[in-house]
Amino acid sequence: MIDQAQINQLFDCDMVDAHGEKIGSVKQVWLDDRTGRPLWAEVHTGLFGMKDTFVPIQEARMGQGQIVVPVDKKQIKDSPHIDIEGGHMSDAQQDELYRYYGMIPTASTGEHDRLPGGRQQRGTTTRDTATRDTGARNTGTKDTSRKGGGITRHEEELHAGVRDVEAGRVRLVKHVVTERQDMSVPVRREEVRVVREPVDPNRPADPNAFGDEEAEVTLHREEAVADKTVRPVEKVRLDKETVTDQERVSGNVRKERIDVEDNTTTRNKRNDRNDRR
Structure with a gap:
């Protein structure tokens, strides 16, 4: 069962049914x-969260950062539309919801106050009960003339928190690019040069002298060729690290102020030092 101490945890919290849907x-x-006990939660439902649905949370419980309610999701989806004006839920509207969900209504308490959510108002834990008009029964003021008691003053406190959201995605993609490379390589070639050597004059003459004769020499050279091989050069991977920045949040908070009315005079007196804070 959810009590007043857990109200701060309800706003923007995911709600699931008993089956985890x-x-x-x-x-x-x-x-x-009368009691300040949470009765109903207004939940954004639908494909894009555009529909407002009222869900009973009297028997709900908190678990693993979620609100678990003993009501089937389909029944909640088909619940009646309640049009709230002025931030109050009337007994008739509440009884209509009780009948639909097959629950026993609580004692009539007039209208019921809305506690707005949102990140700028997550610190809200109670409602203004000092001077609110509640229709058939005025539960916003207390008769302290018999006991000489006092009025409890409330203030809203702003609390800052964080939640994880997806900031983006990074992925590694490999693709092929072509670039031209020029290399210089030494090559060799054979060239012909004429070598003249003297012969022995006493050597007998060649009988085929004064005839045609030819000699042939084969020349060779080296030719530059390009060849390619594949080799690994580096491995690239993604790694994450956490960095901390500072961000400021702001919001409007409400506080109650108490005025002193002296019935012995026809005007109101305010004790700014002690009573008005």
């Missing part, structure tokens, strides 16, 4: 005027 995210919480 996601229903939507909580945007507003409605409290009982």
Whole structure:
């Protein structure tokens, strides 16, 4: 069962049914005027979260960062549309929801106050009960003339938190590019040169002298060729590291101020030093 101490955890929290089916995210919480106990949660449902649906959370529980309600998702999807005006839920509207969900209504408490959600108001834990009009029964003021008691003053506190969101995705993609390379390689070739050597004059003359004769020499040379081989050069991988930045959040908070009315005079007196804070 969810109590007042857990109200801060409800806003923007995912709601699931007893089977673990996601229903939507909580945007507003409605409290009982008398006890301040959370009764209903206004949940954004639908494909794009555009539909507002009221879900009973009297018997809900928190678990693993989610709100688990003992109501089937299909039943919640087909729940009646409740049009709320002025931030109050009337008894008739509440009874309509009780009848639909097959629950026993609680004692009539007049209208029920809405506790708005949102990140700028996550610190809200209660509602203004000092002077609110509640219709058939005025539960916003207390008669302290018998006991000489006081009025409890409330303030909203702003709390900052963080949540994980996806900032983007990085992936490695390999593709082939072609570039031209020029290399210089030494090559050899054979050339012909004429070598003249003297002969022995006493050597007998060649009988074929004064005849045609030819000699042939084969020349060789080296030719540059290009060949390619594949070899690994490096391995690239992705690694993540966490860096911490500072961001500022802001929001509007409400606080109650108490005025002193002196019935012995016809005007109101305010004790700014002690009573008005």
